[in-house]
Each structure stands twice: as C-alpha cells, then as structure tokens.
Amino acid sequence: GGAATQEAFAGWVSVWRSMYNVGLWKTGVADPWESELPNNLKGVWPQVVFSSGGVASGVVTEGMGYGIMMEGFLAAKGDKKALDLGLALTKSWLGMVNGPDGLPHPFAGGANFNLSATKVDNWPYGVSAVEWSHRKLGAAGLPAWKFPIKMDEIDTYMGTATDGDQDALLGMIYLA
Numbered sequence: 001g002g003a004a005t006q007e008a009f010a011g012w013v014s015v016w017r018s019m020y021n022v023g024l025w026k027t028g029v030a031d032p033w034e035s036e037l038p039n040n041l042k043g044v045w046p047q048v049v050f051s052s053g054g055v056a057s058g059v060v061t062e063g064m065g066y067g068i069m070m071e072g073f074l075a076a077k078g079d080k081k082a083l084d085l086g087l088a089l090t091k092s093w094l095g096m097v098n099g100p101d102g103l104p105h106p107f108a109g110g111a112n113f114n115l116s117a118t119k120v121d122n123w124p125y126g127v128s129a130v131e132w133s134h135r136k137l138g139a140a141g142l143p144a145w146k147f148p149i150k151m152d153e154i155d156t157y158m159g160t161a162t163d164g165d166q167d168a169l170l171g172m173i174y175l176a
Contacts, residue, residue, distance in 0.1 A: 013070070013074075016067070016070065017085065019049050019050050019051070019063070020047045020048070020049055020050075020067065020085065020088075020089075021047060021048055021049075021050055022045050022046070022047050022088075023046065023047075023048070024046035024048060024091075024092045024095045024096075026048060026050075026059070026148070027048055027058075027059045027092075027095075027096065027100075027147035027148050028100045028101075028147060028148035028149060029092075029095045029096055029098070029099065029100050029147065029148075030095065030098075030101065031046055031091075031095055032046075032091060032094050032095045032098060032138050033138065035136070036136065036137055036138030037091065037094070037137065037138065038137065040087060041087055041090065041091045041094070044084070044087050044088050044091050045088055046088055046091045046092040046095060047085065047088040047089055047092060048064065048089070048092050048147075049063035049064050049066075049067045049089070050063075051063045056146070058146055058147060058148065059096075059146070059147040059148070060145060060146050060147075060161065060164065061096075061142075061143055061144075061145050061146075061160065061161045061164030061165060061168065062145075062161050062163055062164035062167075063164070064089060064092065064093055064096070064164060064168060065161075065163070065164035065165060065166070065167030065168035065169075065171070066164070066167050067085075067086075067089050067171075068086055068089045068090055068093065068167065068168045068171035068172060068175070069167040069168065069170050069171035069174075070082075070171070071083070071085045071086030071089060071171060071175070072086050072170065072171030072172065072173070072174030072175045073171070073174055074086075075174060075175055076174045076175075083175065086171060086174075086175045087175065090168075090171075090172055090175060093143060093168055094138060094139070094140060096143035096144070096147060097139050097140060097141050097142065097143045098138060098139050099143070099144070099149075100147075100148070100149055102151065103149075105139065106139035106141065107143070107144060108139070108141050108142060108143060108144070108160075109141075109142050109143065109144055109145070109158065109159050109160035142160040142165045143160070144157050144158060144159065144160065145157065145159055145160055145161040145164070
C-alpha cells in the first residue's frame, strides 16, 4: 500500500501492542521452566494480550493467536521488535498449555482429570497437547480458551478456540 495505508497500519499495530502486558503470572499460570524450552525462548520475558469487554475479558487465545500471527508476519519481514514480541507471546502460549497450578499438567484444552488432553481416546477432547518430549522440552499444544481460570467455574474455561489456535500456529511457523 501507499504511505497512508502504511501509516494507518503502523497506528493499528501500535494500538494492538498496547494491549500486551508482561507477566504470564497475570493469567494464574507460572512461567514455563527455562530448561524445558527451545533455546530461542530462554530468557524471554513472557507477555500476554489482555482483551476487554464481554465474555472475552481477560487473556483469550483469540487475542494471543492474533498477536502471535501478526508478530510472526512482521518478523518474517525482518522486524526485530516483532520477533521479540512474537517469541514473548509464544512463551506465554506454552505456559498456558501447561496450565495453572492445582490442576493436572498439561492442562491444555481440558481439565485433564482423565488425561483427556494427551490421550486421543479419552473424553472430552482427545489430543490437544503433546506431552514432554525425549528432547526434554515441555508440553506443546493448544491451551484452554480463556485465562485466568476460575476454579469454581472450570467447565466454562475448558475447550479450545480453533480460530485463535490456527492464528497462533501460523504465527509460530513464521517466527521459526
């Protein structure tokens, strides 16, 4: 696009990035262990995207996924700031897959009380996470759709949001 389009896009990116917050702990989830992360994520400060309004208030995977995708596209064009922000959002995504303290890990898209996050034949979700690997990396996959999770309403937080999941995975490909 022309100068006006580029200026409008830069303004939009600035507004979008203003919703980023440092601190995965704000979602009720601990930072992933550095020893279980790929080298490119070690030492990165996790960031989350805070959404506001209606049922989506808080940290939702749609916002996280959109941020990871946008930062991945910009990083692929050589934008160093976008690479740093995309990695910070990805690190938080992995923490969200693992889930909050007090629940079985990986939490992924379900409460995982019967290992439903990692076993394809267990109700309700089938596989939404890949357990720890032989490379000693932490769990990867799809997180629950919304954080922080309120334990007394856990059923409303289970499940994934496929639109956010697809955006995030596409962004991670571009970040790689």
